[in-house]
Amino acid sequence: MKVIGVVPAFKEETRIVNVLRAYLAYFDEIVVVDDGSSDRTAEVARMERVHVLRHAINRGQGASLRTGTLAALKLGADVIVHVDADGQHDPKDLPNLIKPILEGQADVVLGSRFLGVEATGMPLLRRCVLKAGRWFNILALGIPKKVTDPQNGLRAMTAEAARRIDFHQDGKAHASEILRCVTRSGLRWVEIPAHIIYTQDSLNKAGTNRTSDAFRIAWHLFIGVFTK
Amino acid sequence: MLIQILLVLGFVLALWITWKRYRQDVITLIEALGWSVLCVGGGVISLLPKLTEYLAAIFGVGRGVDLILYAAVAIQFFLIFKLFVSHEKTERLLTKLVQNGALKDLSFRPEEQERWSGEILVNQDSSTRHTPSE
Ligand SMILES: Nc1nc2c(ncn2[C@@H]2O[C@H](COP(=O)(O)OP(=O)(O)OP(=O)(O)O)[C@@H](O)[C@H]2O)c(=O)[nH]1
Ligand SMILES: [Mg+2]
Numbered sequence: 618m619k620v621i622g623v624v625p626a627f628k629e630e631t632r633i634v635n636v637l638r639a640y641l642a643y644f645d646e647i648v649v650v651d652d653g654s655s656d657r658t659a660e661v662a663r664m665e666r667v668h669v670l671r672h673a674i675n676r677g678q679g680a681s682l683r684t685g686t687l688a689a690l691k692l693g694a695d696v697i698v699h700v701d702a703d704g705q706h707d708p709k710d711l712p713n714l715i716k717p718i719l720e721g722q723a724d725v726v727l728g729s730r731f732l733g734v735e736a737t738g739m740p741l742l743r744r745c746v747l748k749a750g751r752w753f754n755i756l757a758l759g760i761p762k763k764v765t766d767p768q769n770g771l772r773a774m775t776a777e778a779a780r781r782i783d784f785h786q787d788g789k790a791h792a793s794e795i796l797r798c799v800t801r802s803g804l805r806w807v808e809i810p811a812h813i814i815y816t817q818d819s820l821n822k823a824g825t826n827r828t829s830d831a832f833r834i835a836w837h838l839f840i841g842v843f844t845k
Numbered sequence: 846m847l848i849q850i851l852l853v854l855g856f857v858l859a860l861w862i863t864w865k866r867y868r869q870d871v872i873t874l875i876e877a878l879g880w881s882v883l884c885v886g887g888g889v890i891s892l893l894p895k896l897t898e899y900l901a902a903i904f905g906v907g908r909g910v911d912l913i914l915y916a917a918v919a920i921q922f923f924l925i926f927k928l929f930v931s932h933e934k935t936e937r938l939l940t941k942l943v944q945n946g947a948l949k950d951l952s953f954r955p956e957e958q959e960r961w962s963g964e965i966l967v968n969q970d971s972s973t974r975h976t977p978s979e
Contacts, residue, residue, distance in 0.1 A: 650947065670947040676940045684944045688951045787940050837933075844933045 619645045620715060621694035625681030626702035627652040630661050632818070633702045637665045640700065643711040648688045649702070650681040658702075668692070678770070679784065679791025686779050698773045705819050706771050707812040714773045717807050724778040724804040727764070727796075728771030728811030738815035746831050753835060760796050764808060768792050771811050778804050785844075789830055790837040852891035860884040 622644040626633050633649070640647060647667040651659035653675035662669045670688055672681065682699055689697045696718050700706050710728065717723035730736045730747070747768055754760040754767040770792065774782065781802055784794045799806050860881060867877035890896055890913075897909025906912045 648951075653943075668951065670950055672943045672947050674939075674943060676943050680940045680944065684947050687944070688948060691948075691951060785937060787936065840929055840933050843930045844937065 618695045618719060619693055620696040620698065621645060621689040621692060622647045622698045622700055623682060623685030623689055624649045624667075624700055624702045625652060625678050625685060626650065626654065626658050626662065627675065627678070627681070628654045628656050628658060628822075629702040630654070630656040630658045632704050633658060634661050634665065636702055636704045637662065637667055639708040640711070641666060643708060643715075644698065646689075646692060646694075648685045648692070650685040650688075652676060652678070652681045677787040677791075678789055679794075680787040682791060683784065690776060690779060694776055694779075696773060696775060697779045699770060701770050703819055703822065704816075705814050707814060710771065710809075710811045713809050714771065714811070717809070718773055718775055722805070723807045724775050725782075725799050725806040726773045727766070727799075727806060727808045728769045728813075729764075729766035729808045730769060730811060730813050731765040732808060732810035734810040734812045736813040736815065739813070740815065740820065743815070743827060746828055750831055750834075754793055754796070757835070758793055758797055758838065760793065761800050764796060764800070766808070767796055769811065769813075771813075786837055786841060788833065788837055790834045790841065793834070793838060794841070849891050853888050856884045856888040856891065860888075 620643070622640050624633075624637070624640070624647060626649055629636075637647060637649070647665075649659075649662045649667050649669045651662065651669060651671045653672045659669055659671050668688065670684060672684065686697055686699075696715060698711065698714065700711070706728070714726050714728060717726050730739070747766070750768055751765070754764070755762050760767055768789075772795070778799070781804065782795055782798045784791050784798060786794045863872070863877050863880045863884065866872050867874065872880075894909060897912055901907065901909045901912040904912060906915065
C-alpha cells in the first residue's frame, strides 16, 4: 500500500520544513502544492524529500488539494491523505487516520476536533463559528448530523474514493463539497478524533479573518449550485 | 419635453445598432427581436408616460415611475447574479489552467528519486552499503 500525503501550502516558508520532516515518517511520498506563494515556500520545500508542484497564481486551498490529489493518483497512490502545511495537524494522528483504510473498514476517514480530543488553544469565537457552520452544513447542504466537524481539513481516502470525489470549489468551501459527495456516494466513511493545535502564529497568519470566511464559504457554495 | 426627445433618440439609435448587428451576423434574429421589443417599449413609454400608470394599476403598484424602478431593480438583480455565476465559471477555468501547468512539473524525477533512495540507503545501512564509486 502506497500512502501519499498531499500538503497544500500558501506562504508557509517559516513552518513547512518542520512539518514536512515530521510527516515524512508516516508517508511513502509527499506532494506539496505551493499555491502561488510570494515567499520561499516552494524553495524550502524542495530541500526536503518531497514532490513540489507550484500554482503560478494563488487559487485557494481546495484547488491546491485537487492538484495534489491528481498528482498523487498519477504517482500510483493507494491511499491519499490531505493534511495542512502550517503545523496545526498533529502527525501522531496520522496512523489512526490511515488505519481504517488499511484494515479495509472505510474508504474515507475524516478528522474531527469534536470527538473527545480537545483542540489546543482554540479561541471561543472559532468554536462558535465551527458549531454554527456545522448546522449550516446539516440544514442547507444535507450533510448527515453524524459528521461532527465538517470544516476539518484532515482526511484520508482510498485512490478509488479520490477518483469518485468530484470537487470543484477552489477555496475553503471544498470541505463541505467533499463531504456532500462522500456521504451521498455510498463510500464507507468514518470520523476519528484529531488533535488540532492553534498557536498565536497560526491565528495571526497574514490575510486571514476566519469569521468572514464562514460567509464567504456559504456564498461560494450557493453560487456553486448554479455553476456547472 | 427635451428629456422625451433625448430618450426617444437614444432608443432609435439602439434599435438601429441592433439591426445593423443582425445584418453583420453578430447577433441572431431572436436576439435582435428581443432587443427591438425593449427599445420600442422604451420609446413608447418615453412618448406616452401615462401608459405606465395603467400598467402600474394592473400590478397594484402606486405610480408608473415606481413600476419602472421595481422592474429595473429586478432586472439588475438578475443580471448581477448571472455575472457572478459567469465569474465563478471563469475562475474555475483559470484554476484548471493553473492546475494543468502545475501538474506538468510532476516529473517522476528520476534523478530526484535516486537522490532520495540514495539518501535513505546511506542513512539506513551506511555500514553495509557500497557506493558505486567504490
Ligand atoms: N489561507 C489559505 N491557505 C491555503 C491557500 N492555499 C493553500 N493553503 C493551505 O491550506 C492549509 C489550510 O489553510 P489555513 O489558512 O491554515 O486554514 P485552516 O487551517 O482551515 O484554518 P485555521 O484553523 O484558522 O488555521 C494550509 O496548509 C495552507 O497553507 C490559500 O489560498 N489560502
Ligand atoms: Mg491552519
